[in-house]
Amino acid sequence: MSKAFTIFGGTGDLTFRKLLPALYNGSISGAESEDYQIIIIGRREYTTEQYCALAREWVQKFARLPYSDRAFGRFASRIAYYRMDFSDPAAYQELNDYFSAHGIEEFIFYLAVAPRFFGLIAENLASVSGASRGKVILEKPFGETLEAAKDLNRRLETIFSPDQIYRIDHYLGKEMVRNIETIRFSNPIFTNLWDARFIESVQISALEDVGVESRGGYYDEAGAMKDMVQNHLFQILSIVAMERPSDYIGSDMHAEQLKVLHALRPVGQEPIKDTLVLGQYEGYRQEKLVGAHSQTDTYAALRLFIDNDRWRGAPFYIRTGKKLGEREMNVVVTFRRPRPDVAHNVLVIRIQPTEGVYLQFNIQKPGDTTDITQAKMDFCQSCLLENRINTPEAYERLIGACIRGEHFWFSQWDQIETGWEYVEQLRTAYREAGLPLVSYPTGSSGPVQADRLLERFGHAWFKT
Numbered sequence: 378m379s380k381a382f383t384i385f386g387g388t389g390d391l392t393f394r395k396l397l398p399a400l401y402n403g404s405i406s407g408a409e410s411e412d413y414q415i416i417i418i419g420r421r422e423y424t425t426e427q428y429c430a431l432a433r434e435w436v437q438k439f440a441r442l443p444y445s446d447r448a449f450g451r452f453a454s455r456i457a458y459y460r461m462d463f464s465d466p467a468a469y470q471e472l473n474d475y476f477s478a479h480g481i482e483e484f485i486f487y488l489a490v491a492p493r494f495f496g497l498i499a500e501n502l503a504s505v506s507g508a509s510r511g512k513v514i515l516e517k518p519f520g521e522t523l524e525a526a527k528d529l530n531r532r533l534e535t536i537f538s539p540d541q542i543y544r545i546d547h548y549l550g551k552e553m554v555r556n557i558e559t560i561r562f563s564n565p566i567f568t569n570l571w572d573a574r575f576i577e578s579v580q581i582s583a584l585e586d587v588g589v590e591s592r593g594g595y596y597d598e599a600g601a602m603k604d605m606v607q608n609h610l611f612q613i614l615s616i617v618a619m620e621r622p623s624d625y626i627g628s629d630m631h632a633e634q635l636k637v638l639h640a641l642r643p644v645g646q647e648p649i650k651d652t653l654v655l656g657q658y659e660g661y662r663q664e665k666l667v668g669a670h671s672q673t674d675t676y677a678a679l680r681l682f683i684d685n686d687r688w689r690g691a692p693f694y695i696r697t698g699k700k701l702g703e704r705e706m707n708v709v710v711t712f713r714r715p716r717p718d719v720a721h722n723v724l725v726i727r728i729q730p731t732e733g734v735y736l737q738f739n740i741q742k743p744g745d746t747t748d749i750t751q752a753k754m755d756f757c758q759s760c761l762l763e764n765r766i767n768t769p770e771a772y773e774r775l776i777g778a779c780i781r782g783e784h785f786w787f788s789q790w791d792q793i794e795t796g797w798e799y800v801e802q803l804r805t806a807y808r809e810a811g812l813p814l815v816s817y818p819t820g821s822s823g824p825v826q827a828d829r830l831l832e833r834f835g836h837a838w839f840k841t
């Protein structure tokens with residue numbers, strides 16, 4: 378029996394930058410995906426040879442494992458390019474015939490297309506025999522509005538049962554995001570201090586130096602709040618803040634994460650100007666496929682509270698933005714000081730580009746003195762030689778997890794819905810309060826208003 382990993386949107390950015398390199402890495406490291414034929418579906422007129430020539434360039438640029446002609450040749454022998462207009466229902470009968478002719482009976486479909494096509498593709502797959510027993514992986518956003526997302530969900534579930542649907546959030550596949558639970562729950566020095574009595578604030582930053590690149594059409598509809606906050610950053614927030622799940626790999630963890638999202642202080646209880654800053658980088662409106670008067674946010678900074686016993690009184694600061702001076706993603710936990718004359722203890726979980734943990738604490742200055750200074754211990758996990766070679770990238774992990782049926786690596790619908798509702802309420806409150814979309818220079822650290830948001834409450838964005 379043959380198995381196929383079929384990608385709809387096979388000539389798009391995501392396939393070239395992430396999926397093909399991940400599958401190539403998997404073919405070298407002997408991952409489960411190696412057993413699958415790779416069927417690339419696109420509208421363009423390519424032969425398989427022409428497509429593989431393109432794929433080679435992207436793999437050379439983006440694959441984690443070394444490129445060699447031999448390894449690529451082996452990988453490419455599993456690829457077939459299949460030209461198809463996936464909005465045409467009649468084309469699915471031919472696709473069905475193609476799968477039958479190749480003896481394919483086990484399916485994974487990866488929908489790397491705009492969300493408006495998800496429902497259409499899924500419904501048409503009903504006419505491909507055996508497809509409804511397969512699995513479907515969806516890229517975010519899961520719809521263009523909350524209503525559209527709910528509708529899409531209903532359409533998907535007429536074909537696939539919930540356990541066949543995998544909603545990918547690639548941040549859940551990142552090495553140090555998975556590590557947050559271990560750091561929190563396997564170390565009494567952190568486990569026992571992990572609440573607002575000891576923690577003054579938490580910051581989660583996802584800063585990017587790139588702009589919207591070729592994705593202006595999608596991004597201009599989404600913006601930073603929907604593109605990053607509602608999914609990736611809320612996932613991280615809820616892992617940092619959740620109660621200890623009874624097991625880390627099952628539905629219990631999702632239930633705990635969901636409780637955190639439900640405990641977010643309702644929008645409207647704090648003045649919105651003390652909660653949210655939205656910005657747009659200078660020159661964004663001149664980007665390809667972006668509206669000349671676009672009001673889309675490319676930067677967001679938030680001050681949130683989780684109203685439960687563990688976190689009451691400790692703000693969570695979140696920020697994300699494009700075209701900033703650096704690329705950096707981390708979680709900064711600032712502990713309360715015993716006295717105002719000493720520095721805070723700070724734990725930084727570095728997610729990217731460096732993966733590791735930074736810890737800052739007070740010690741006596743060397744020498745014959747009682748002065749205090751800070752010890753700064755910086756552990757770089759990704760610098761270890763064996764990790765450079767062995768640590769799989771997020772998409773490799775998640776493709777493997779889907780093949781093994783490990784749902785806990787994926788977003789659940791109720792998390793998405795809750796995050797989405799909250800983000801929409803915030804954006805509405807911002808708009809109704811007449812707050813401006815502030816502009817910031819490219820290459821900067823973001824709008825000054827985001828710095829002031831923290832300064833007003835005696836805090837500052839942490840710099841390591």
Ligand code: BG6
Nearest residue numbers: 517547583585604605609706729
């Ligand atoms: C994607 C967003 O989900 O994540 C992009 O749509 C963003 O806009 C990207 O650039 C960031 O991912 P990473 O892995 O580079 O941090």
